[in-house]
Amino acid sequence: MAVKLELYRVFKEVAETGNISEAAKNLYISQSAVSQSVKQLETALQARLFARSPRGVTLTGEGQMLYQYVRSALGLIATGEDKLSQAQQLLLGTLVIGASDTVTSLFLTPYLESFHREHPGIRLKIVSGRSAKVLGLLRSGGVDIAFASSPAETGLTTWPCFATHTAFVAGSGYDCDFDHVHSLQEIAAFPLILLERKASSRVFLEQYFARGGVTLAPEIELSSRSLLVSLAAIGLGVAGVTLEFVKEALNAGEIRRLKTDFDVPARSVDMCTLQDVTPTAAAAAFMEMVRSGRR
Numbered sequence: 001m002a003v004k005l006e007l008y009r010v011f012k013e014v015a016e017t018g019n020i021s022e023a024a025k026n027l028y029i030s031q032s033a034v035s036q037s038v039k040q041l042e043t044a045l046q047a048r049l050f051a052r053s054p055r056g057v058t059l060t061g062e063g064q065m066l067y068q069y070v071r072s073a074l075g076l077i078a079t080g081e082d083k084l085s086q087a088q089q090l091l092l093g094t095l096v097i098g099a100s101d102t103v104t105s106l107f108l109t110p111y112l113e114s115f116h117r118e119h120p121g122i123r124l125k126i127v128s129g130r131s132a133k134v135l136g137l138l139r140s141g142g143v144d145i146a147f148a149s150s151p152a153e154t155g156l157t158t159w160p161c162f163a164t165h166t167a168f169v170a171g172s173g174y175d176c177d178f179d180h181v182h183s184l185q186e187i188a189a190f191p192l193i194l195l196e197r198k199a200s201s202r203v204f205l206e207q208y209f210a211r212g213g214v215t216l217a218p219e220i221e222l223s224s225r226s227l228l229v230s231l232a233a234i235g236l237g238v239a240g241v242t243l244e245f246v247k248e249a250l251n252a253g254e255i256r257r258l259k260t261d262f263d264v265p266a267r268s269v270d271m272c273t274l275q276d277v278t279p280t281a282a283a284a285a286f287m288e289m290v291r292s293g294r295r
Contacts, residue, residue, distance in 0.1 A: 005077075008070045010037040011049065015067045019056040088281045092121040095282040098134030098143035099126065102225050102245050103269055107161060108147070110295040115286050122282045131200045138272060144283040149200050150267040158270040159291060166205060166264035167243040169255040171235045181259045184214045191237035192218040193228055201267070205240055208264050229255060 013023040014034060024031045042049050049063035059067055087093040095115075099108055104126055116124060127137060131148035138146040138156075151158060168187055170176060176190070188209065194216065195202045209216050219237055222228060229246055232239035233254045249255050271290055273279055279287065289295075 007037050007041045007044075008074065010034055011041055012067065012070050012074055014038060014050065014057060015059055015063065015070075018058060086121070090119045090122060090281055090285060093280065093282050094123045094125060095145075095280070095286055096125045096127060096143045097145050097147070097286075098129060098137050099147035100130055100134075101128050102242075103147050104128070106245060107269070111286070111289055114295050115289060119282070119285065130198070132198065135272065138274060144273070144280060145287065146272045147269055148272055149269055150204075151270055151272055155275050156272045157275050158272050159287070160268040160270050161290065162244065163266045163268050164201075164245075165243040165266050166201070167241055167246070168238050168258045168260065169229070169232055169241055169246065169250070170238045170258060171233045172253055172256050174232075174235050174238070174256075176238070176258065178256050178258060181261045183261055184209055184212045187238065187258070187260065188214045188216055191220075192216060193220040193222065193231050193237045193239040194218040195225065195228065195240075196221045196223050199223075201242060202240075204267060205264065212262070 010023065010027060010029075013027055014020060017023045017026065020034050020038075021031050024034045027034065038050065045066070047062045047066075048060050049066060050057040051060055083092065097108070104112075108126075112124060112126075115122070127134065127143055129137070131146075131151065134143060134146040135148050135151055135153060135156075137143045147161065149164065168182075168190075170178075170190075194205070197203070206216050220231060222231070225242070225245055228239040228241050229249045231237070232241075233249070238258065239255075243257075246255065250257060271287060273283070273287070
């Protein structure tokens with residue numbers, strides 16, 4: 001049995017005023033409309049809700065029981081509407097972002113700081129993960145925005161944030177000729193240090209070498225980008241890294257870049273949302289901040 005919500009609103013007002021004309025005045029409708037609404041509700045529920053007298057109306061036992069629930073339910077609805085309004089005005093709410101630790105550290109942190117400063121009522125939650133993980137969370141509703149490397153999936157709205165380039169590095173004291181221009185085969189012949197196979201950058205790199213007829217067989221596979229630099233710096237081999245993420249180590253002389261006669265195509269880290277899902281007010285505000293470069 002479905003009863004229109006407006007009938008309960010009228011019922012609550014009549015119960016609290018104890019007077020049809022007073023309820024009509026408060027609801028900005030006619031007395032006959034109030035009386036008709038009460039009658040419709042009593043008919044739908046097959047219960048007498050009010051006792052009438054010359055002085056007004058009072059709740060019956062059944063009416064009093066119903067009133068307790070209606071008051072709570074309408075109170076919760078009012079609270080929900082208020083919370084929704086506050087969320088739309090960016091006064092409260094939660095924004096969940098999926099990104100790798102590296103992207104968060106080297107790119108997102110200034111935006112997160114600015115957003116938090118401008119909208120302190122919005123709770124920021126960061127879910128760490130590689131591209132495949134955060135895109136999966138985006139599709140399942142686990143995050144509002146995902147930052148992923150060159151996503152080729154359909155159904156996404158993407159915005160390129162920054163380009164990334166692959167480089168091969170070794171410790172400054174590593175036994176190799178840093179002035180020599182290395183070929184694909186020569187790079188593959190080094191003891192290689194690469195990210196694990198499930199990393200999108202590793203897949204991309206293997207595919208590029210395979211198109212040149214070269215198979216990569218790394219001696220060390222890691223889940224941490226920072227360890228690529230650490231192990232290369234102590235001389236364990238040549239690491240395939242993202243140039244934009246190792247500039248500090250290069251500038252400090254911890255590692256040196258090997259020259260190559262090839263350039264692995266650039267990729268990009270993109271801000272991604274679902275194409276057919278309207279972003280929340282908080283997500284829309286954060287995306288606009290990133291698009292405008294306002295930190």
